[in-house]
Amino acid sequence: MDANRRDLLKSAAMAAAGSMVAGDAAFSLPVIQPDGDGLSWNKAPCRFCGTGCHVQVGVEDGRVVAIAGDKAADVNKGLLCVKGYHVGGILYGKDRLTQPLLRKDGQLTPISWDEAIETIAQRIFDAPDQFAFYGSGQWTIPEGYAAQKLMKGGLGNNHIDPNARLCMASAVTGFLATYGVDEPAGCYQDLDECDVLIMWGNNPAEMHPVLFSRVIDRRSRGEQVRIIDIGTRRTRTTDAANDYLEMQPHGDVAIALGIMHLLIENGTYDKDFVDTHCNFRGDEAEGATLFGEPITEEEFRERIAKYTPERVEELSGVPADKIRMLADLFGRRDIRITSLWCMGMNQHTMGTAINSLVHGVHLLSGHFGRPGDAPTSLTGQPSACGTVREVGTLAHALPGGRLVAKPEHRAQCEEMWNLREGSINGKPGYHTVKMFEQFTKPTAEGGDITTMFVQVTNPGQTLPNLNKLFNSKEGLEDKFLIVSDVYPTATTELADLILPAAMWVEKNGVYGNSERRTQQWFKMVDPPGEARDDTWMTIAIAHKLYEMGFAGMADRNGDFIFAVRDENGEEIPVWDFDRYYDTNVDKHLFEEYRQFTTMKHKNLAPYDEYVKARGLRWPVVEQADGSWRETRFRFSGFDDPFVAEGQEFDFYHSSSKDGRAQIWFHEYQPPPEMPDEEYPLWLCTGRVLEHWHTGTMTRRLGPLNRAMPTAYVEMHAEDAKAANIRQGETVLIESRRGVAELPVWIDGRGRPPRGTIFVPFFDETKLINNCTLEAHDPFSKQPDYKKCAVRVVKKSASNVAGSTS
Secondary structure: OOHHHHHHHHHHHHHHHHHHHHOOOOOOOOOOOOOOOOOEEEEEEOOOOOOOOEEEEEEEOOEEEEEEEOOOOOOOOOOOOHHHHOHHHHHHOOOOOOOOEEEEOOEEEEOOHHHHHHHHHHHHHHOHHHEEEEEOOOOOHHHHHHHHHHHHHHHOOOOEEEHHHHOOHHHHHHHHHHHOOOOOOOOOHHHHHOOEEEEEOOOHHHHOHHHHHHHHHHHHOOOOOEEEEEEOOEOHHHHHOOEEEEOOOOHHHHHHHHHHHHHHHOOOOOHHHHHHHEEEEEOOOOOOOOOOEEEOHHHHHHHHOOOOHHHHHHHHOOOHHHHHHHHHHHOOOOOOEEEEEOHHHHOOOOHHHHHHHHHHHHHHHOOOOEOOEEEEEOOOOOOHHHHHHHHHOOOOEEHHHEEOOOHHHHHHHHHHOOOOOOOOOOOOOOOHHHHHHHHHOOHHHOOOOOEEEEEOOOHHHHOOOHHHHOHHHOOOOOOEEEEEEOOOOOOHHHOOEEEEEOOHHHOOEEEEOOOOEEEEEOOOOOOOOOOEOHHHHHHHHHHHHHHOOOHHHEOOOOOEOOOEEOOOOOEEOOOOHHHHOOOOHHHHHHHHHHHHHHHHOOOOOOHHHHHHOOOEEOOOEEOOOOOEEOOOOOOEOOOOOOOOOOOOEOOOOOOOOOOOEEEEEOOOOOOOOOOOOOOOEEEEEEOOOOOOOOOOOHHHOHHHHHHOOOOOEEEOHHHHHHOOOOOOOEEEEEOOOOEEEEEEEEOOOOEOOOOEEEEEOOOOOOOHHHOOOOOEOOOOOOEOOOOEEEEEEEOOOOOEEOOOO
């Protein structure tokens, strides 16, 4: 590609990106065609959210110099969002970490990789049960698998958990409670074929803009799609919606119950579908469990009877006639309805319940299993599904949907890993909130996690109640924090050892996106300085322990548990970074992991099939002619190869063992903390279009950072007026847990109702998670970042916004 062509490409990308940053209207994104010469182009999934857009990466002289949407990709069909067009720039921030740093006498001091690996291995060797590994939905599948095997197979230690515990754990428990197995039945095709799209407390116009554009573009072609936005504040999604239903925090539970009440009351539920494919379920009277107990349809009717539209209006704030409108839509057989949700339903102390209830609305109404009829949870991270949910990098899980608490599951994994019997510990490890409680609690007071390794995430910014769960680590001399990352972060501020990491196309990788699509890419450029792959770090630590004689790092034959052999059977020393790329370690790990995927009918194809494809949606099964076929719609006989012959639907992992899904009843419960005289406002936190997650990558991209340079607090004009707060004035957000200082944005991009404020969490200089609450769902253990009580205080005075005095 010549310079003019490259400049044109960059300019087009910038123009597209800039138009999305600046504009408030519905958008239609351009398609860029990477057809130039002179550059080396290759495919990769985008590094940011869970949509899984494919990009074409243009490399010249060892640098990524151009990015284009991949026209061959079904997910995004050549489109990208503002972040995607700039994704190549995330590699080139000026402050990349380039060498290991060990804190000595309070100062971070450069050390060698050998010293870094020996330091980590010695701490684990000395106290293996006091070691915890905290990962991420940004781990690639091989990275997560290696970490999982090190911890559960090698150390017999289950203290491994991902940051995805904070964003989609309730979706997992909702799927398990309803279908007996995790992850959505539908796919993005539902967005192309639905007549009604309902957003349950999410904002895809900003959080999943390429997916939202699939729906908006249908309108531009003259198709009719009714968009209903159920939310606690107006957003850009609201601007495109036909209906906006403003609910009170926790109102979604009441709304789902109200819809089901009317479907029963009006006789508009799908009796044939329910009779053939569903059971009813409720909580046990005492000691509620994830799978509950059976109830009859009559009991379900009795329990749901009190959730009349008027009662739901009291609980949710949504007018009764709007509840009837929703129920009427679900009662129709001539339309197709897709529900979407993300953090709004997941970051919720009733997260499992509301997930189960929305699935129940679709099952009760029969709006399930046809293209366009689907309840779909979206993920916020690129491999929250592929790595966390499928590999099972959670404190209670094993690969292949196995559980550490089940002896037969442990035995299966020990057999597949060729480990000695009893190697895997049967006691679940600490979930995220508990893990950090134990790490930040003094050892003398029972804090039994003394060494923590954080890879590919930033808990110093994302944990709730940071003062309790992270900042209190400071000064605890026997606690040792290891952080692998690409840039300095809020987490590295308290790190004792920092490891410079390779990122995205500086290494091989495999992700799994929100629609069960597994996506592969190859390394394209070298990382800077001494930065290295996270998978290599895990293997190098494991091998150092093997050298030290740690028994768990050897299999039944005495071989290293991560041994990789060439075609002649000779072991390749992949723990030596100079030899790491002598082979494709990702491929070896993926092929080993792939054996587990058939256990829950999440079959994956061989690694080489993903090299050829723009991702494949599991289950992927081999055909008679040797080709591999992906699955778009699970549990539906017309597409799912595991549905029994002649069956229209088959929930083959049903928790009731009869091929049926569960329609749940849960009683509405109020939030754990509500506004009062002292703290009179609701706080909701979230994201913005321009920045992804904690902004460690996007805040180093000039165009994005200039478009959104700082976090802010959205505030209703009347609340601001009552407290004499002006536009742009800096205020203090105070809760019972901490304080954050932010400028006020009145009538900004989002418009919260009176009594509510919203703050995005991307800005490490304005940590709103000092204020949030660590209260969490009883089953998923996911905290609620969407609702707690705060007050807004003028920095120059002590007036309290929203107070009644």
